[in-house]
Amino acid sequence: xxxxxxxxxxxxxxxxxxxxxxxxxxxxxxxxxxxxxxxxxxxxxxxxxxxxxxxxxxxxxxxxxxxxxxxxxxxxxxxxxxxxxxxxxxxxxxxxxxxxxxxxxxxxxxxxxxxxxxxxxxxxxxxxxxxxxxxxxxxxxxxxxxxxxxxxxxxxxxxxxxxxxxxxxxxxxxxxxxxxxxxxxxxxxxxxxxxxxxxxxxxxxxxxxxxxxxxxxxxxxxxxxxxxxxxxxxxxxxxxxxxxxxxxxxxxxxxxxxxxxxxxxxxxxxxxxxxxxxxxxxxxxxxxxxxxxxxxxxxxxxxxxxxxxxxxxxxxxxxxxxx
Amino acid sequence: xxxxxxxxxxxxxxxxxxxxxxxxxxxxxxxxxxxxxxxxxxxxxxxxxxxxxxxxxxxxxxxxxxxxxxxxxxxxxxxxxxxxxxxxxxxxxxxxxxxxxxxxxxxxxxxxxxxxxxxxxxxxxxxxxxxxxxxxxxxxxxxxxxxxxxxxxxxxxxxxxxxxxxxxxxxxxxxxxxxxxxxxxxxxxxxxxxxxxxxxxxxxxxxxxxxxxxxxxxxxxxxxxxxxxxxxxxxxxxxxxxxxxxxxxxxxxxxxxxxxxxxxxxxxxxxxxxxxxxxxxxxxxxxxxxxxxxxxxxxxxxxxxxxxxxxxxxxxxxxxxxx
Numbered sequence: 001x002x003x004x005x006x007x008x009x010x011x012x013x014x015x016x017x018x019x020x021x022x023x024x025x026x027x028x029x030x031x032x033x034x035x036x037x038x039x040x041x042x043x044x045x046x047x048x049x050x051x052x053x054x055x056x057x058x059x060x061x062x063x064x065x066x067x068x069x070x071x072x073x074x075x076x077x078x079x080x081x082x083x084x085x086x087x088x089x090x091x092x093x094x095x096x097x098x099x100x101x102x103x104x105x106x107x108x109x110x111x112x113x114x115x116x117x118x119x120x121x122x123x124x125x126x127x128x129x130x131x132x133x134x135x136x137x138x139x140x141x142x143x144x145x146x147x148x149x150x151x152x153x154x155x156x157x158x159x160x161x162x163x164x165x166x167x168x169x170x171x172x173x174x175x176x177x178x179x180x181x182x183x184x185x186x187x188x189x190x191x192x193x194x195x196x197x198x199x200x201x202x203x204x205x206x207x208x209x210x211x212x213x214x215x216x217x218x219x220x221x222x223x224x225x226x227x228x229x230x231x232x233x234x235x236x237x238x239x240x241x242x243x244x245x246x247x248x249x250x251x252x253x254x255x256x257x258x259x260x261x262x263x264x265x266x267x268x269x270x271x272x273x274x275x276x277x278x279x280x281x282x283x284x285x286x287x288x289x290x291x292x293x294x295x296x297x298x299x300x301x302x303x304x305x306x307x308x309x310x311x312x313x314x315x316x317x318x319x320x321x322x323x
Numbered sequence: 324x325x326x327x328x329x330x331x332x333x334x335x336x337x338x339x340x341x342x343x344x345x346x347x348x349x350x351x352x353x354x355x356x357x358x359x360x361x362x363x364x365x366x367x368x369x370x371x372x373x374x375x376x377x378x379x380x381x382x383x384x385x386x387x388x389x390x391x392x393x394x395x396x397x398x399x400x401x402x403x404x405x406x407x408x409x410x411x412x413x414x415x416x417x418x419x420x421x422x423x424x425x426x427x428x429x430x431x432x433x434x435x436x437x438x439x440x441x442x443x444x445x446x447x448x449x450x451x452x453x454x455x456x457x458x459x460x461x462x463x464x465x466x467x468x469x470x471x472x473x474x475x476x477x478x479x480x481x482x483x484x485x486x487x488x489x490x491x492x493x494x495x496x497x498x499x500x501x502x503x504x505x506x507x508x509x510x511x512x513x514x515x516x517x518x519x520x521x522x523x524x525x526x527x528x529x530x531x532x533x534x535x536x537x538x539x540x541x542x543x544x545x546x547x548x549x550x551x552x553x554x555x556x557x558x559x560x561x562x563x564x565x566x567x568x569x570x571x572x573x574x575x576x577x578x579x580x581x582x583x584x585x586x587x588x589x590x591x592x593x594x595x596x597x598x599x600x601x602x603x604x605x606x607x608x609x610x611x612x613x614x615x616x617x618x619x620x621x622x623x624x625x626x627x628x629x630x631x632x633x634x635x636x637x638x639x640x641x642x643x644x645x646x
Contacts, residue, residue, distance in 0.1 A: 044412040045380040057368040089367040
């Protein structure tokens with residue numbers, strides 16, 4: 001069943017029915033960059049060697065056409081995003097990204113689409129220094145399943161259950177841009193739209209989190225839902241500061257109603273920034289851009305929001321859903 | 324984007340739209356069996372620790388409804404098979420299976436279907452001693468993408484490029500059963516149909532292959548195509564012995580035409596047995612059932628078949644295709 005893992009030996013070259021998908025595989029044949037990649041493609045399985053003393057962090061996510069994205073996204077951006085939504089899971093574990101596999105289902109081998117998708121995927125793979133080590137192609141409804149592999153010393157893996165009362169709640173970047181872009185549709189300013197189509201998780205953040213953060217999660221379902229996962233796993237609560245929630249310049253300038261801004265900030269998903277709980281601000285997730293403190297972990301369970309005027313009320317998490 | 328990796332903390336419990344898929348995830352929450360599984364589910368990523376001195380073998384395969392299977396397969400069998408088609412890739416690398424992730428796309432949460440699928444998947448996972456360490460659920464066309472992880476000392480990984488002239492070509496079990504069952508359709512005897520719906524790759528074969536085989540591949544696309552991959556990767560050829568190709572009792576008794584039998588034996592896919600090249604017969608792949616020698620690696624490139632009457636002719640590989 002391993003077609004792509006066979007790509008360098010021209011999977012199906014002797015069979016015309018497979019030629020089209022052998023062609024597809026050729027778009028994804030890139031030379032490995034990392035010493036941990038011992039064998040990529042060309043066999044029944046890839047071989048990956050995590051650094052000595054570290055364990056492998058593994059996460060998988062599917063992007064399905066019509067569900068997680070629509071035809072308005074450029075193939076380049078989709079390739080970029082498909083890796084982003086997976087890398088953010090590794091970063092949230094304080095794991096260094098190493099490699100990934102790609103299972104690609106396509107209704108047909110559209111070369112223009114494939115070139116764009118592969119270029120966007122490769123650009124992000126190079127930016128993140130991760131190798132594409134194997135995959136599978138299937139003819140069917142357009143769907144992209146990526147499984148990513150990272151390395152982390154087991155004791156330094158950043159779980160969701162480590163938040164403790166008194167710690168600060170920090171995020172790695174502005175919130176709500178992607179959600180607002182989605183809601184504004186064709187009216188969304190380009191800068192916002194870019195956050196939806198081409199999210200940029202903080203690729204080097206894993207290093208600074210080790211030993212400096214107590215719990216972490218990636219912001220995919222939205223602030224309230226994802227922080228809620230951390231709070232429940234840790235058996236704690238939190239109060240967020242409305243005034244402290246970071247907005248991008250594009251977010252503020254988009255002219256959305258106050259209600260839509262509020263919904264996007266508190267509940268909007270697809271940001272792929274990181275949220276961590278820490279005793280003090282960890283080293284910067286991106287060069288020149290520090291963590292932003294947005295609230296405080298408390299012993300009392302539940303999630304609360306302190307408004308601009310100082311009043312505090314319960315905040316009901318509402319997950320961003322792709323269903 | 325990691326919903327299932329969140330299952331123990333009730334991914335989406337506060338959101339009705341996610342409840343249905345949180346329910347799905349519950350079918351796949353099994354206690355880990357292996358010491359290598361350091362964290363399964365419940366966080367942004369799973370943690371897997373390959374044994375010291377070994378590398379991780381990784382393979383991924385998608386099964387798509389209407390493409391790789393149809394509605395006539397029982398959910399229990401589909402769950403079993405989805406793991407089988409992936410495990411065989413690891414076994415062919417002489418890797419010990421450790422764990423897997425599951426990305427599941429379903430049009431709806433059909434509880435009867437889910438119970439059956441999960442039961443079949445779990446039965447095979449227990450038989451193979453592999454842990455389900457994470458996954459993702461999506462609402463969409465029915466599709467199953469599994470990524471499997473095994474461990475092997477890097478120097479003992481069995482690649483496709485190690486076959487050398489003079490070695491024997493061995494297979495781990497009878498050929499053509501699944502292909503014949505598919506072609507016979509509703510007329511297929513139950514024993515044949517079982518080979519198609521519930522293939523049983525030789526789960527312990529990895530151990531005997533280390534140090535005893537030179538090249539290996541799993542038989543998924545069919546004998547001629549898969550052996551062809553090995554021959555091209557190794558830069559050699561081979562002659563197969565028609566009389567030596569192993570047929571099961573059910574295959575012989577099915578009453579298929581000679582042409583259909585021949586096509587199934589030589590080119591039929593979906594067997595998930597192993598093929599290896601070795602100087603001498605390796606230790607048995609299954610208790611009480613040895614490897615079957617079906618031909619010989621030769622310096623002259625190309626694939627040939629010696630017929631019952633002793634004549635030898637070129638055999639054109641014809642890949643089993645799911646497209």
